Amino acid sequence: MSLLSVENISKRYANGVLAVDDVSLSVAPGEIVGIVGESGCGKSTTAKIILKLLEPDRGTVRFAGHDLADVRGRRLRSLRARFQLVPQSPQTALDPRMTVGAAIAFNLRVHGWSRAKIPDRVDEMLDQVGIAPRLRDRYPHELSGGQVQRVAIARALATGPDLLVCDEAVSALDKSVQAQVLNLLARLQRERGIAILFISHDLGVVEHLCDRVAVMYLGRVVEEGPAEEIWARPRHPYTQALLSAIPGESRSRIVLAGDPPDPADAPAGCAFHTRCPRAVEECARRRPDLLPLAAPHRDACALSTSAVPV
Amino acid sequence: MTVLPVRARRAPAALVAGGTLAAALVVLAVVAPLLPLPDPNAGDLTARLLPLGTPGHPLGTDGQGRDLLARLVVGTRPSLIAGIVPVLVSGALGTALGIAAGMGARALENLIMRSLDVLFAFPSVLLAIAIAASLGASLASLVVALSVILVPAVARVVYAETAGLRSLDFVQTARASGAPAAVIALRHVLPNVLPAVAVYCSALVGLSIVVGAGLSFLGLGVAPPQAEWGAMLNDLRQNLFSNPSLALAPAIAIFLASAVFNVLGEGLRAWFDVTSRWSQ
Amino acid sequence: MSAPEDTPLLEIEHLSVTFGAAHAVRDVSLRLDPGGTVVVLGESGSGKSVTARSVLRLPGRRASVRGRIRLAGCDLFALDEKAMRQVRGRDIGFVPQDPNSSLDPLRRIGTQVEEVLQVHGAVADRRARRARVAELLALVGIPNPARTARSYPHELSGGMRQRVVIAMAVACAPRLIIADEPTTALDVTVQAQVLDLFTTLQRELGTALLLVTHDVGVAAELAADVVVMYAGRIVERGPAAAVLTAPAHPYTAGLLGARPRPGLRRGELAAIPGGPPPATEVVDAACAFAPRCGRAEPACSATAPELRDVGPGRAAACLLPIAPLQEVGA
Numbered sequence: 001m002s003l004l005s006v007e008n009i010s011k012r013y014a015n016g017v018l019a020v021d022d023v024s025l026s027v028a029p030g031e032i033v034g035i036v037g038e039s040g041c042g043k044s045t046t047a048k049i050i051l052k053l054l055e056p057d058r059g060t061v062r063f064a065g066h067d068l069a070d071v072r073g074r075r076l077r078s079l080r081a082r083f084q085l086v087p088q089s090p091q092t093a094l095d096p097r098m099t100v101g102a103a104i105a106f107n108l109r110v111h112g113w114s115r116a117k118i119p120d121r122v123d124e125m126l127d128q129v130g131i132a133p134r135l136r137d138r139y140p141h142e143l144s145g146g147q148v149q150r151v152a153i154a155r156a157l158a159t160g161p162d163l164l165v166c167d168e169a170v171s172a173l174d175k176s177v178q179a180q181v182l183n184l185l186a187r188l189q190r191e192r193g194i195a196i197l198f199i200s201h202d203l204g205v206v207e208h209l210c211d212r213v214a215v216m217y218l219g220r221v222v223e224e225g226p227a228e229e230i231w232a233r234p235r236h237p238y239t240q241a242l243l244s245a246i247p248g249e250s251r252s253r254i255v256l257a258g259d260p261p262d263p264a265d266a267p268a269g270c271a272f273h274t275r276c277p278r279a280v281e282e283c284a285r286r287r288p289d290l291l292p293l294a295a296p297h298r299d300a301c302a303l304s305t306s307a308v309p310v
Numbered sequence: 311m312t313v314l315p316v317r318a319r320r321a322p323a324a325l326v327a328g329g330t331l332a333a334a335l336v337v338l339a340v341v342a343p344l345l346p347l348p349d350p351n352a353g354d355l356t357a358r359l360l361p362l363g364t365p366g367h368p369l370g371t372d373g374q375g376r377d378l379l380a381r382l383v384v385g386t387r388p389s390l391i392a393g394i395v396p397v398l399v400s401g402a403l404g405t406a407l408g409i410a411a412g413m414g415a416r417a418l419e420n421l422i423m424r425s426l427d428v429l430f431a432f433p434s435v436l437l438a439i440a441i442a443a444s445l446g447a448s449l450a451s452l453v454v455a456l457s458v459i460l461v462p463a464v465a466r467v468v469y470a471e472t473a474g475l476r477s478l479d480f481v482q483t484a485r486a487s488g489a490p491a492a493v494i495a496l497r498h499v500l501p502n503v504l505p506a507v508a509v510y511c512s513a514l515v516g517l518s519i520v521v522g523a524g525l526s527f528l529g530l531g532v533a534p535p536q537a538e539w540g541a542m543l544n545d546l547r548q549n550l551f552s553n554p555s556l557a558l559a560p561a562i563a564i565f566l567a568s569a570v571f572n573v574l575g576e577g578l579r580a581w582f583d584v585t586s587r588w589s590q
Numbered sequence: 591m592s593a594p595e596d597t598p599l600l601e602i603e604h605l606s607v608t609f610g611a612a613h614a615v616r617d618v619s620l621r622l623d624p625g626g627t628v629v630v631l632g633e634s635g636s637g638k639s640v641t642a643r644s645v646l647r648l649p650g651r652r653a654s655v656r657g658r659i660r661l662a663g664c665d666l667f668a669l670d671e672k673a674m675r676q677v678r679g680r681d682i683g684f685v686p687q688d689p690n691s692s693l694d695p696l697r698r699i700g701t702q703v704e705e706v707l708q709v710h711g712a713v714a715d716r717r718a719r720r721a722r723v724a725e726l727l728a729l730v731g732i733p734n735p736a737r738t739a740r741s742y743p744h745e746l747s748g749g750m751r752q753r754v755v756i757a758m759a760v761a762c763a764p765r766l767i768i769a770d771e772p773t774t775a776l777d778v779t780v781q782a783q784v785l786d787l788f789t790t791l792q793r794e795l796g797t798a799l800l801l802v803t804h805d806v807g808v809a810a811e812l813a814a815d816v817v818v819m820y821a822g823r824i825v826e827r828g829p830a831a832a833v834l835t836a837p838a839h840p841y842t843a844g845l846l847g848a849r850p851r852p853g854l855r856r857g858e859l860a861a862i863p864g865g866p867p868p869a870t871e872v873v874d875a876a877c878a879f880a881p882r883c884g885r886a887e888p889a890c891s892a893t894a895p896e897l898r899d900v901g902p903g904r905a906a907a908c909l910l911p912i913a914p915l916q917e918v919g920a
Contacts, residue, residue: 038777077488087479179848179861186857208850245782248807
């Protein structure tokens with residue numbers, strides 16, 4: 001059974017923007033799944049819906065079999081202990097007025113840990129993420145960005161979750177520090193069997209860390225499949241263009257026409273057709289489904305063919 | 311990281327200066343009755359309107375022959391009370407309302423902010439006058455009137471800060487982890503909002519002293535013959551053209567007290583800024 | 591690279607910048623030829639941004655600057671502020687990182703580009719100026735230039751805003767463009783477009799480019815000369831193709847090794863342990879990277895390494911450079 005199962009969620013903001021449009025995905029226990037896309041693609045909104053920070057207009061989110069829409073109050077809180085968020089910015093991931101130890105302790109208190117047991121747990125978590133426990137009385141501004149992100153991970157681990165939702169958790173870090181944190185996440189998955197939903201705009205990082213990847217564009221999933229597959233043999237024209245745009249990569253550049261369209265004014269039919277180098281007439285009329293249905297590697301393109309040679 | 315730990319920071323000059331002077335004023339207000347000064351309410355009609363520098367009356371006497379220095383010193387207490395108490399009351403109330411509006415459901419937010427808008431719509435000094443007048447002239451009604459007019463201002467500042475904090479990662483993470491809104495408000499929002507409130511309120515003390523003095527000047531504050539800086543200005547008003555220098559004493563006292571608290575506010579701003587901001 | 595007898599366009603000589611007790615830039619020297627491209631590569635705290643901004647004499651508040659910077663032979667530090675203001679914008683164009691904050695949100699973008707022309711007296715006649723603005727916007731690839739000129743910044747996407755900023759930078763046809771992380775805040779597809787734009791503009795206008803970045807891929811993409819900075823010093827320099835495939839300095843190798851690459855098993859990124867030293871730590875008598883270097887020997891903590899030649903057109907500041915030069919990933 002999937003640990004996390006997202007089925008056909010959609011969300012339109014009050015200003016008319018359809019941020020998430022019929023998105024489905026799943027995360028198996030111990031699996032690392034990536035959501036990748038550029039700004040405005042809806043990946044952050046999807047994360048917020050999964051974390052129940054936002055309610056979807058339609059669709060279901062199931063965690064460990066429980067439909068999150070049906071869970072409330074104390075039951076919801078105890079369920080939340082099992083899926084935790086690691087946020088993006090080291091500047092704001094921790095309360096600047098709380099010490100590192102207090103930040104972790106706070107999360108434990110919310111989930112009913114007794115005060116007697118908390119200090120040991122805090123030290124244990126700090127140790128797990130490679131931070132010397134004596135740093136527990138430091139404030140966030142006294143730590144480096146990498147250290148802050150580790151503390152954020154420690155805070156998330158404290159309640160013993162089955163799933164970590166990392167929303168651009170390494171994007172604001174220097175590359176050498178990023179590597180340390182990525183290694184940490186990989187180790188946590190290997191040693192504790194924690195599943196990770198990893199949201200990022202960086203395809204290289206996602207390919208490295210994740211088992212499976214979903215590529216989003218304008219609120220829709222346009223391709224999903226095993227990470228290695230998508231990297232080596234991307235099928236959807238957007239994925240191909242995205243991979244070719246990575247600076248320093250050796251693929252031949254596919255230049256996309258124009259800028260991403262205004263999300264409040266999404267194109268009819270296939271969301272990507274206005275910029276797609278291979279668009280045909282049908283693309284403006286019909287919205288393509290993710291196909292083939294049961295296959296591990298699916299894409300939403302009417303002209304789906306084998307990938308452009310890398 | 312080369313930043314010193316929060317606890318060990320050296321206090322900024324403005325904080326030390328402002329804090330010391332404000333403390334000195336408060337001490338003065340408390341010990342005033344014990345000081346060896348002439349009776350502030352004892353008038354000697356043969357010694358009316360003596361000028362500055364008269365032996366025995368260094369700041370002169372008012373229209374009823376009362377020593378101005380004594381009245382000034384004794385008047386410190388009601389003047390400071392009019393300055394500090396309304397700020398403390400409106401600070402607490404405004405903070406609570408601002409956080410509730412910022413963190414609560416849309417309906418609560420609207421209820422609070424729109425009600426405050428109504429209060430805000432009245433010119434504050436006129437509103438204070440109306441409240442003080444209807445409650446009868448006294449120090450207590452002065453404090454109530456000033457508290458009322460300051461609440462919307464504090465609440466607005468706190469609301470704006472809260473709204474900004476709400477979208478920050480650590481608040482979102484706490485929500486995502488199931489922390490109840492009240493707990494988030496108390497443990498995350500309040501400590502992060504307090505610096506702005508403290509700074510803003512220090513500046514409000516100066517304002518409150520001035521407006522309180524103004525209301526007393528109009529006869530709506532302390533009842534005569536109680537000494538209070540604004541009331542003293544009122545008394546000396548009739549003699550403003552013949553003996554203008556006598557009015558300088560209470561006027562300067564009002565100005566200085568206001569300035570001291572503004573400096574304290576600046577010091578608090580500098581103090582909070584460095585510890586809470588990221589520095590490389 | 592150009593032939594050695596050409597006069598360099600930009601010469602930075604022994605530049606040192608301190609902010610109080612913090613040494614942001616230590617003894618940095620570099621050269622840029624007319625029309626050439628140099629990428630300054632480094633992580634946060636390496637001093638790369640301060641170096642670039644020092645060329646504009648805008649290193650930051652309370653900066654204490656030593657050294658010499660010459661633009662086409664003219665000593666920039668000897669100029670008075672008024673003369674330097676003329677250099678900025680006219681002889682040197684600047685493209686900063688964040689397109690959201692580099693444009694005035696309250697004014698139309700056409701007006702902002704026009705202002706550059708006005709300040710430098712490049713075009714006297716108003717109508718001619720407007721026409722030039724439209725030309726510039728077209729040059730940077732903005733569709734419908736005349737109409738877009740009347741837009742406000744918030745009506746444009748991040749990529750478009752960055753193009754406008756680039757238009758402002760090249761408005762007076764400067765000989766040098768300094769770009770401080772110009773693509774970091776942009777989506778990757780837009781990044782690619784902007785990098786292409788730089789290359790095109792260089793080709794058409796003959797402008798030299800000094801680009802600061804933390805992204806190895808960007809350096810590789812521009813295929814220029816690359817200068818790697820660490821803890822305020824230059825640790826390696828040379829043609830990008832050579833340096834980024836066969837680095838000589840262990841830090842460069844570490845930086846390259848830390849990138850996630852296909853084929854690398856998960857959890858085995860060669861992360862450089864620890865972190866860079868704080869800027870207040872003076873390490874003049876040792877190699878700043880030694881504490882984190884897997885190849886360090888006692889000598890490394892006793893002597894500060896000088897930049898020495900390690901190959902054709904290549905130099906590294908290391909007592910034990912990596913040799914023979916080996917490939918580090920692709």
